[in-house]
Amino acid sequence: xxxxxxxxxxxxxxxxxxxxxxxxxxxxxxxxxxxxxxxxxxxxxxxxxxxxxxxxxxxxxxxxxxxxxxxxxxxxxxxxxxxxxxxxxxxxxxxxxxxxxxxxxxxxxxxxxxxxxxxxxxxxxxxxxxxxxxxxxxxxxxxxxxxxxxxxxxxxxxxxxxxxxxxxxxxxxxxxxxxxxxxxxxxxxxxxxxxxxxxxxxxxxxxxxxxxxxxxxxxxxxxxxxxxxxxxxxxxxxxxxxxxxxxxxxxxxxxxxxxxxxxxxxxxxxxxxxxxxxxxxxxxxxxxxxxxxxxxxxxxxxxxxxxxxxxxxxxxxxxxxxxxxxxxxxxxxxxxxxxxxxxxxxxxxxxxxxxxxxxxxxxxxxxxxxxxxxxxxxxxxxxxxxxxxxxxxxxxxxxxxxxxxxxxxxxxxxxxxxxxxxxxxxxxxx
Ligand SMILES: Cc1ncc(COP(=O)(O)O)c(C=O)c1O
Numbered sequence: 001x002x003x004x005x006x007x008x009x010x011x012x013x014x015x016x017x018x019x020x021x022x023x024x025x026x027x028x029x030x031x032x033x034x035x036x037x038x039x040x041x042x043x044x045x046x047x048x049x050x051x052x053x054x055x056x057x058x059x060x061x062x063x064x065x066x067x068x069x070x071x072x073x074x075x076x077x078x079x080x081x082x083x084x085x086x087x088x089x090x091x092x093x094x095x096x097x098x099x100x101x102x103x104x105x106x107x108x109x110x111x112x113x114x115x116x117x118x119x120x121x122x123x124x125x126x127x128x129x130x131x132x133x134x135x136x137x138x139x140x141x142x143x144x145x146x147x148x149x150x151x152x153x154x155x156x157x158x159x160x161x162x163x164x165x166x167x168x169x170x171x172x173x174x175x176x177x178x179x180x181x182x183x184x185x186x187x188x189x190x191x192x193x194x195x196x197x198x199x200x201x202x203x204x205x206x207x208x209x210x211x212x213x214x215x216x217x218x219x220x221x222x223x224x225x226x227x228x229x230x231x232x233x234x235x236x237x238x239x240x241x242x243x244x245x246x247x248x249x250x251x252x253x254x255x256x257x258x259x260x261x262x263x264x265x266x267x268x269x270x271x272x273x274x275x276x277x278x279x280x281x282x283x284x285x286x287x288x289x290x291x292x293x294x295x296x297x298x299x300x301x302x303x304x305x306x307x308x309x310x311x312x313x314x315x316x317x318x319x320x321x322x323x324x325x326x327x328x329x330x331x332x333x334x335x336x337x338x339x340x341x342x343x344x345x346x347x348x349x350x351x352x353x354x355x356x357x358x359x360x361x362x363x364x365x366x367x368x369x370x371x372x373x374x375x376x377x378x379x380x381x382x383x384x385x386x387x388x389x390x391x392x393x394x395x396x397x398x399x400x401x402x403x404x405x406x407x408x409x410x411x412x413x414x415x416x417x418x419x420x421x422x423x424x425x426x427x428x429x430x
Pocket of ligand 1: 052053112113114115116142144145190192193194219221222241242251252
């Protein structure tokens with residue numbers, strides 16, 4: 001039996017709201033107590049709004065990393081105790097995260113980053129596809145889920161671009177329809193863009209691709225920090241996200257569904273070909289970081305246990321916590337969007353309604369994005385400016401990527417006071 005939760009978690013008073021008929025709301029104090037950064041003196045007074053670049057790390061992940069480096073940092077899966085525990089913890093991470101995402105344990109694998117993972121996957125498709133076959137890419141994606149696929153044009157693969165609306169930044173599924181035919185093998189798109197913020201209808205797009213005989217590769221990097229998705233229910237063949245933006249260590253997570261994974265050529269050592277979770281990870285895994293990813297599951301379980309009484313399967317726990325996070329984010333996001341939309345000295349990219357978007361808010365200003373971020377830093381706001389490797393998405397919306405945007409991104413642990421601090425700082429700076 002694998003060790004679950006327990007000693008690595010901070011416990012708090014159980015949420016009271018779930019006892020009656022009121023909807024459960026996220027207990028922000030409990031949440032923040034799970035993140036040592038909020039108690040870190042050197043960060044005090046600074047409000048963090050560059051979460052889309054990399055989130056704070058939750059305590060269970062840090063505790064597991066430290067424990068691994070102290071007592072399990074040996075070659076895993078060996079016959080001695082430290083090695084057995086190391087291997088079990090690595091397996092635990094895959095097993096528990098897979099269960100929360102509604103997929104099989106062997107369908108989850110880890111690589112150094114999402115960019116590296118798409119690069120390896122693109123090599124597999126390079127070998128599998130034939131000249132004349134086609135891949136659909138978007139101009140809304142971060143380059144990680146775009147460039148590696150576009151390079152397959154060198155092999156005679158046709159690359160078709162699903163373009164965003166230049167005014168809204170939106171990807172319209174009706175435009176995808178026109179790009180699909182029997183030549184298309186793969187449709188690559190983001191669950192949510194890291195500069196537009198709009199949440200794309202993954203299940204609908206996946207159904208369209210599947211009806212045309214194509215698989216999908218979904219970049220979930222900008223979505224997963226806002227609640228782990230039920231990948232099984234979404235139906236995606238490949239779903240990618242980055243643990244370091246989802247309260248964890250610097251790893252890229254890949255869900256590759258069995259049916260597609262078995263068809264694509266093996267990219268790992270020949271003797272690992274029959275193990276799905278090794279097939280697309282040619283690099284040796286970072287044992288400690290893979291093991292520490294179990295701490296993300298600890299954190300989600302802790303949130304569930306704090307807010308709900310009813311026992312539930314992992315996928316239902318994940319979904320409940322996802323919904324809690326999303327509701328909290330929407331509550332905090334709408335006032336910020338309203339304030340930004342009211343101004344006529346900036347352009348807010350993406351939707352103005354919080355419900356359909358992630359709290360990843362890019363604004364184009366007269367001043368370069370990087371300069372705006374620097375000015376905010378002087379006012380206790382940690383934000384980012386630049387192109388965020390979404391060069392195509394910015395250019396397609398008429399924003400010069402070199403000028404860049406200011407990006408204000410937060411997650412469920414952000415407080416109302418921090419949003420107020422941000423709005424005040426923006427009012428002062430603009
Ligand atoms: C939407 C999106 N996709 C992909 C990536 C690349 O992820 P990684 O840094 O793990 O390669 C990023 C990183 O910022 C991103 O924001």
